[in-house]
Amino acid sequence: MSEQSSSESRIPSRGKRRRERSRRRKALTVAAWSAAVLVLVGGSGLGYAFFRLNGNIQGIDIDSALTDRPKNLDNGSMDILVLGSDSRSGANSEYGQDEGAARSDTAMVVHVYKGRKTASVVSIPRDTLIDRPECTDEKGASAAGEKRAMFNTAYEVGGPACAVKTVEKMSGIRMDHYIEVDFTGFKKLIDKLGGVEITTTKPIDDAKSHLDLAPGTHTLNGEQSLGLVRTRKSVGDGSDLGRIQLQQAFMKAFIEQVKSVGVFTNPKKLFDVADTATKAITPDSELESVPELMDFARGLSGLGAKDVHMITMPVEYDQVDPNRVIPIKAASQQVWTALGHDLPVPASAVKDSAGDKGEAGAIVKGR
Structure with missing residues (x-):
């Protein structure tokens, strides 16, 4: 009896020590972020780094251009629309000439669950035919709505505000934030991080994206990484759906790279990465300063690749134009309803989707 009592009395003690260690680890993480900010703001240079x-x-300013938005449920979760712009102007001209206004080459709705420990990412194929709403961009110009318009034309005709409005109409979910990433900035950020390690299970040879990879492990530089996320003709069925699977696999590898390079223990690397990253993105006005961005990033710093569930919005090939896809209404609604209630996306929602079939996603693996 006394031995049992002694054993039982030790169990809470071990649990307490685990909780104390967990609290210490969290405290160290917060301290690391705080130290990083202090280095940037108060170090040598008297705030030069901060102002730069x-x-x-x-x-x-997305809010001023939008009206009649979905209700903000404020349930502790966070939804972010991330767009990769395919503008060919300026430093991006080496990837081809503009054929008009820029379009959203990559679109992802990132849902971070309450507690910031897990996330779901829903990729929206740019070739998806949708009913685009009437839009007003950040300059006050209006653009008429259109039925069966390609999703990426929303950005083309109305800029970021129209892209946000279109996603909110499709999903019924209010986007808390918007972040746009451009080609050249993305490439430079990868180089500052020292490249991203991936393993290819099959050869990838795509002349259009200037990428030639044999099966095996590679550390991709910025140029190669950009080529990978733009590759489509040499993987899967050659469609945008295959490219999305490559993008999702690469993003998981990218997340692991960010967590492994020791940015917050190396002030110079921290500054170099932060300098490159802040040039690479265009956020909404609520993330328009270093403190706001740092607070935002700190909230996501605990996420690893294993904590992020990636899918493609459930779609099927359009019967009129097989080069386009259309949302599977019931399945898409399952996805958006789950995220709206801060719940995991049910596997049944993507079971019959063309977006999560094929071999492209298995061609690239992270470390």
């Missing part, structure tokens, strides 16, 4: 980084950030 702050000057890099050019935000977009």
Whole structure:
């Protein structure tokens, strides 16, 4: 009896020590972020780094251009629309000439669950035919709505505000934030991180994206990484759906790379990465300063690749134009309803979707 009592009395003690260690680890993480901010703001240079980084950030006022938005449920979760712009102007001209206004080459709705420990990412194929709403961009210009318009034309005709409005109409979910990433900035950020390690299970040879990879492990530089996320003709069925699977696999590898490079223990690397990242993105106006971005990033710092569930919005090939896809209404609604209630996306929602079939996603694996 006494032995049992002694054993039982030790169990809470071990649990307490685990909780104390967990609290210490969290405290160290917060301390690391705080130290990083202090290095940037208060180190040698008397705030030069802070003002330089702050000057890099050019935000977009989404709210003033939007009305009649979905209700903000404020359930502790967070939804972010992330767009990769395919603008060919300026430094991006080496990837081809503009054929008009820029379009959203990559679109992802990132849902971070309450507690910031897990996330779901829903990729929206740019070739999806949708009913685009009437839009007003951040300059006050209006653009008429259109039925069976390609999803990426929303950005083309109305900029970020129209892209956000279109996603909110499709999903019924209010986007808390908007972040746009451009080609050249993405490439430079990868180089500052020292590349991203991936393993290819099959050869990838795509002349259009200037990528030639044999099966095996590679550390991709910025140029190669950009080529990978733009590759489509040499993987799967050659469609945008295969490219999305490559993008999702690469993003998981990218997340692991960010967590492994020791940014927050190396002030110079921290500054170099932060300087490049703040030039690479265009956020909404609520993330338009270094403190706001740092607070935002700190909330996501605990996420690893294993904590992020990636899918493609359930779609099927359009019967009129097989080069386009259309949402599977019931399945898509399952996805958006789950995220709206801060719940995991049910496997049944993507069971019959063309977006999560094929071999492209298995061609690239992270470390």
